Amino acid sequence: MNCIDVHRKLTTIPSTQDELILAHLEHCTACANFAKSMNDFDQTLHTAANVDVPDGLAERILLKQSFSQQHQQRATRFKLYAIAASLLIVATLSLNINNLNSILNSSLSLEDIAINHVSDERHHLNDRENIQLAKLNSVLQPFNIAFKDKIGRINYAGTCPIRNSRGVHIVLQKENETATLLVMPGEYVSNRTSRVKGDFKTVIIPTQNGSIAIVTSINSQADFEKNIENTLNQTIQYI
Amino acid sequence: MIMDNKQHIFENLVHAYSAELYRFAFWQCKNKDLAEDMLQECFSRAWKALHKLDDENAARAWLYTILRREIARHFGRKSSNELSLDTLELEVLQLDSITHKYNCSLSDDLNLRQALDKIPTDYRDALLLQVLGGYSCEEIADMSNTKSGTIMTRVFRARQKLRQLLTDEKSSSANSQ
Numbered sequence: 001m002n003c004i005d006v007h008r009k010l011t012t013i014p015s016t017q018d019e020l021i022l023a024h025l026e027h028c029t030a031c032a033n034f035a036k037s038m039n040d041f042d043q044t045l046h047t048a049a050n051v052d053v054p055d056g057l058a059e060r061i062l063l064k065q066s067f068s069q070q071h072q073q074r075a076t077r078f079k080l081y082a083i084a085a086s087l088l089i090v091a092t093l094s095l096n097i098n099n100l101n102s103i104l105n106s107s108l109s110l111e112d113i114a115i116n117h118v119s120d121e122r123h124h125l126n127d128r129e130n131i132q133l134a135k136l137n138s139v140l141q142p143f144n145i146a147f148k149d150k151i152g153r154i155n156y157a158g159t160c161p162i163r164n165s166r167g168v169h170i171v172l173q174k175e176n177e178t179a180t181l182l183v184m185p186g187e188y189v190s191n192r193t194s195r196v197k198g199d200f201k202t203v204i205i206p207t208q209n210g211s212i213a214i215v216t217s218i219n220s221q222a223d224f225e226k227n228i229e230n231t232l233n234q235t236i237q238y239i
Numbered sequence: 240m241i242m243d244n245k246q247h248i249f250e251n252l253v254h255a256y257s258a259e260l261y262r263f264a265f266w267q268c269k270n271k272d273l274a275e276d277m278l279q280e281c282f283s284r285a286w287k288a289l290h291k292l293d294d295e296n297a298a299r300a301w302l303y304t305i306l307r308r309e310i311a312r313h314f315g316r317k318s319s320n321e322l323s324l325d326t327l328e329l330e331v332l333q334l335d336s337i338t339h340k341y342n343c344s345l346s347d348d349l350n351l352r353q354a355l356d357k358i359p360t361d362y363r364d365a366l367l368l369q370v371l372g373g374y375s376c377e378e379i380a381d382m383s384n385t386k387s388g389t390i391m392t393r394v395f396r397a398r399q400k401l402r403q404l405l406t407d408e409k410s411s412s413a414n415s416q
Binding site for chain 2: 013014041042045046049051053060061062069
């Protein structure tokens with residue numbers, strides 16, 4: 001190893017323990033002096049580079065970390081509360097959607113409720129099931145009502161939520177016209193009432209355990225509702 | 240209990256390494272307030288990533304790496320072109336003749352600090368890691384994601400430049416007298 005290589009190595013790593021270099025330094029005074037000067041230089045460099053550290057540096061770092069952690073924990077708690085609140089709202093709405101509708105419906109008149117119900121389910125007006133009287137009475141039986149005689153061609157019969165309880169939704173065809181009957185147990189009315197709204201009109205007649213809404217198109221014959229009303233009064237039975 | 244352990248480890252890291260990391264940051268930032276800001280950012284990131292630190296023996300190098308990245312991010316630094324070590328032989332000979340000619344001492348702290356401030360950032364970075372951090376060229380190369388030969392060139396050039404700057408200072412003082 002020559003002196004140039006040694007000098008280069010010592011300039012790169014002054015404290016080198018390379019055996020070849022150490023062996024060279026033992027018999028080369030110039031390189032040994034150079035090695036000493038480089039080591040002295042590095043000592044000075046180390047001292048010069050060791051600038052004073054500001055007082056309280058470690059404490060300030062830990063303080064900032066403490067505040068940051070506290071802030072993060074608060075943010076996490078807030079997120080959890082927000083998620084919990086959202087879930088609670090969703091669950092409440094899901095479980096009580098019917099109640100919500102009931103709350104909304106309770107502010108409407110019975111006539112509006114009847115017309116809205118038929119309007120919302122107007123697809124049933126196109127049903128063509130042709131349900132027999134016995135089947136119709138089986139649908140009505142839980143509501144303590146039956147029909148003695150046929151009241152017309154029954155194209156649909158089913159139970160529906162009507163305001164705060166359940167009723168029976170019947171679509172009947174008579175004299176080439178279609179009408180919807182809503183049997184509404186618990187919805188008592190003192191007198192016969194009527195309403196026209198949108199495409200429909202309704203007459204609500206009192207029954208022993210509630211009322212029945214007769215909903216027809218505004219274009220139906222003038223006496224159509226009356227005919228149905230008369231038929232119902234003649235055929236209805238309370239069981 | 241897990242958080243207590245994490246907090247305990249973090250506090251130990253701060254107490255053990257904040258001083259030397261600050262000194263390194265100071266020389267790279269050339270401003271004590273900025274150096275402290277960089278150190279705060281360094282430990283902030285270290286706290287968030289503490290779960291990734293598996294080996295306590297790697298903690299110091301890990302912190303240096305985070306700090307150097309923060310500083311590089313702050314300054315938007317790009318790496319410099321490097322000369323190979325072999326091309327520097329002539330410069331070694333020239334510098335030795337200069338120092339011999341003027342018989343100058345290289346032990347002036349103030350001049351050394353001023354000279355340290357003037358050398359290129361990459362050279363200073365490698366030199367400080369070697370001198371202040373006590374890392375080998377291979378370790379510095381790992382931390383820098385580069386070759387050990389590159390680091391050896393940087394530290395060689397750093398010392399060479401420092402001695403050149405100090406020699407120039409001494410010779411100008413001698414001439415003025």
